[in-house]
Amino acid sequence: MILYIAEKPSLGRALAAALPKPQQQDEGFIRLGNGDVVTWCIGHLLEQAQPDAYDPAFKQWRLEHLPIIPREWKLEAKPKTRSQLAVVKKLLKQATEIVHVGDPDREGQLLVDQVISFCGVSSAKRDRVQRCLISDLNPSAVKKSLAALRSNKEFVPLSVSALARSRADWLYGINMSRLCTIQGQKMGYQGVLSVGRVQTPLLGLVVRRDQEIADFTAKPYFEVQAHLTTEQAQAFKAKWQPSAACAPWQDEEGRVLSQSLADNVVKRITQQNGRVTKAETKSRQQPPPLPYNLSSLQIDAARRFGLSAKQVLDICQTLYERHKLLTYPRSDNRYLPSEHFSQAGAVTQAIANTCTELAGAVSGADLSRRSKAWDDKKVAAHHAIIPTAKAMDGSKLSSTELKVYQLVARQYLAQFYPPWQYEDKLLELEIAGGRFVARARQQGSPGWKQLFAQARQANPAEPEDEELQSQLPELTVGETVFCVRGERLDKLTQPPRYFTDASLLAAMTNIARYVTDGELKKILRDTDGLGTEATRAGIIELLFTRQFLRREGKQIRATEAGAQLIASLPASATTPDMTARWESVLDAISRKQAGYQAFMTDLETSLPQLIAAVDVNAFKGLKGSGKAPNFKKRKGRVKTTKRKA
Template identity: 60%
Template sequence: MILYIAEKPSLGRAIADALPKPLKKQDGFITAANGDVVSWCIGHLLEQAEPDAYDAKFKQWRMEHLPILPEQWQLQPKPKTRKQLSVLRKLVKDASQIVHAGDPDREGQLLVDEVLSYLKVPKTKLANTQRLLINDLNLSAVKSALTQLKPNKSFVPLSVSALARSRADWLYGINMTRAYTLQGRKSGYNSVLSVGRVQTPILGLVVRRDQEIENFVSKPFYEVIAHLSTAQNQAFTAKWQPSEACQPYMDEDGRVLSKALAENVIQRISHQPATVTNYQSQDKQQAQPLPYNLSALQIDASKRYSLSAQQTLDACQSLYETHKLITYPRSDNRYLPEDHHAQAPNILGALQNNIEDQQDAISNADSRIKTKAWNDKKVEAHHAIIPTEKRLPINKLSTAEQQVYRLIARQYLALFYPVYRYQERKAEIDIQQGKFTAQSKEDIDLGWKALFQGSSSDQPSDKKAPLPELVKGQALQSHQAELQEKHTQPPQPFTDATLLSAMTGISRYVKDPEIRKVLRETDGLGTEATRASIIELLFKRKFLSRQGKQIRATQTGKSLIAALPEQATTPDMTADWEAQLSRISERTLNYQAFMQPLEVNLHELIHQAKTTSLGRLQPIESPQRKFTKKRRSSTAKKRTSRTQS
């Protein structure tokens, strides 16, 4: 018999529905009429063993034990799902063929692979294991996927990448948390100081942003606006561009800080002749936006509907698993397989049925349009998040589900609208040897942007009154110039949208220029699947708090960051890890090349921790709880699995 092992029961049921009927539902698996069986994991059935599994002495937290570096890694069954592991043990033994049906991502690959390894599946059976990749839980999509099985051994690098991440997080989280908790106790701080290679740098981003806001001192700066007209009385404005001679009166961002200098320019150019020194008018176009990956969707859902990252992910999971209205949501990809273009008429038909108040917008979509979004070369295990062919009016969904579905549907619809076309005009004007510039943008054909009209949070307006048609050398008249006094603004506090954007574009916050260069293509703190949970974890630990839409660091969070070494609080190290993990999955780096330098660095970090005083650390809990031997023993176990992020 063929045994299909899904990542979770919902996926298992979807696979079983595509197998010969009648189906026989049993305890932990489903048997098809032809004898094939579908079973499942329930998330990770296994977890990294606790430190005391390697040596009983590690039950006690002592600095001399650190760093703890397992020579032979061990996994242990999770107590709550041990029964399902027993079900799989028997089924795996009886199966003549195994099909791996984990989610189509790094963690989904490891999740089933580690079970097969733990159950000691014979080498021959393991070598013949097939991989089933499902992005859509609807029956037709599952049936199609079942005809496109691939050798599971082709995905070994993806699994190795996830394994390296899991072990590296264990090493870093266990050792750093123990080291700084022990140092904190020396300073009278009696709670666990949890440190993670992803969550701590994210906290560091927020703490540093809050410090910048707190320390910010606003400065006035000045701009000069020339009011101009043509001989035909066509009026427009142009902005002064200071020359190099003005550098002593400007800040590092090119803003003029001297009011006297700006006033002098106004005196010099008011009511004076002006000449067009350069003029360009070009018809341009902007291609349709790509469909969503999870982070892009979470960012837009936060901007438009004020949904947190976790709320968006929860809505996505329900739309995917319960309602089957969207494809696999935990995707980091924004492209689609080329053969999916043929599904467009059916998906547009489903949207017509599901979203009653968007009939015109959906009817105007042209399914013959094929954009750069369809590109097989950019699609691997999973593709962008799009609607499925499932028909279900969205008034049957929760508010958050409706909001998220509408965003996904609109982004998909945009693929079948024409490009946005506009005219861009730019001019340079000389007034008394001073350079002034003006530009404008005028719509020619809204194309896909018609779908985004009235959504200021999605498409910020950059429209100005169009420049008149000018020619180089044309004479103009400058009228009374205008002095605009402005003030520098502090950076904005993080929101869900901007914090997610920072996590996905982390290279902007990386100090090392070499790492920054690498990360322009492969950057990201955490993964699509983990970013929301990591942000929520920081709230649960009282390191972050919400003030309306703003995300601010608590005093607890600030104290923790102040106590840690810079390496632990900046994204450089963990961003470099993510780049290397991507290289492992792409077969350009091996496991040992990643793990060995990490262990060397861990020795250095622990040595640094031993010589660090935490005197500045402020209490997280008030009143403080005593860290008794009993509490240390129980907390050690509870915190082990929680510090790996």
């Protein structure tokens, strides 16, 4: 008997739909027409054991126990899914062959691998386990995946990477949360102070941004604009570029802080001739944006529709699992395998049938055009999020489901449109000894941009560049212009903006920008982010649940408890540097370029130093805040939110 183990019931049902019939539905599994069986996990059936599983004394939270470092790691069955674990264990004993059908990411890999190991499957049978990677739940796509099974041994590094992350998160979270909660409660805080290697640096980003805004004092600065005409009476404007001699009157960003200096420039250039010193026209083109991964989709949906990261993920899961309109949504990849190119006709037709608003865009697509999105070398365990070849009546989708589907579909259709073409023009001028610059952008062929024009007019995602003019006169070096008048523009420096769902997600995916270590910044600039595609939405929501973050309209701000927690911790716990290093090493482990043991040993060695670095007295600021843990009985035992922090 072949046993197929899917990650979730929805995937199990989609898998069974592509396998032999007639089928018999049973409790926790489906028996196929040829005697094989499809079963499933329900997400994680297992979890890391709590500290008291290693030593009953750890039921009490005491400083002298820290750091808690298991010598032999244990897993426990999750109480709510214990019965399904029993079903899978029984079927594993009966199976002669096993097919691993976890989601195509490192969590999905580990999730099923751990169940197979926990249930005592023999090493000989484990060696024969095959891996099925499914990113599209429609029957034809599932059959194609079933025809391309691979040895599960190929994915051992992916599983080891996920295992290292799981255990490292346990070590760091358990020890730091216990320490901070104990010290906080000593100082009068009522509740649990959870600390995590991703959630706490993320909270730190928000706290520091809030503080920057609170501490910000607007400073006046000045720009000078020359209003010019050519000999043919063509009018345009140019902006003054201060010289090195003006440095004493400028701030660190080059803004002129002296009004008298600006006034002097205005006086000197008014009614004066100028001369063109540089005239440049460059024809440019921009290829279509790549299809979405989860983070880029969440960022766009937050900007356009005000949806939170969790809302977008939940909508995508529904479009993937229930409606089967999207491919696997928890993807960190923005490229497509070459074999998908041949499916473009079916996918675009499905888009036209599901979303009539995009029917015109489908008819205008050139399906012979291959963008840089199709690149096998850049596709890993999963590919970009795109529509499937399944169609349905779009009116049966909710309004937010349709909006998210349209975003994904439009991004996919853009791959079949030519580049956006435009011309950038630059004029540099010398007027009364000063240097002035004028820039313009003239639109050429809109290419893929025509698909986004209407959507951007309805809800623009990016502000226009104020310095770009629509056109400039055709001038050559040496030609003379006349400055009708100079104009002083009075401006004020602006504080940074509060984080929103979109900008906080963007910060998580571009964490190198917030890393303080210069060498690490270089390493991470184009690679790792804070958290993973699958976990970012949950981490943001967790901080709201812990009451460390709050919303004011679209703005995300820290609560008093969140701000005080960050003030109480050492910088190493509240900045992204440490977790960015972790993500870099974990990624290297998944590519067999780093080892599990070295990573874990390094963490175990650093834990005592981290614990010692926490400033006990700083917790005084938390006195009187927080909520006491909720106590509730479950199956004869008392469970507190403290134990599960």
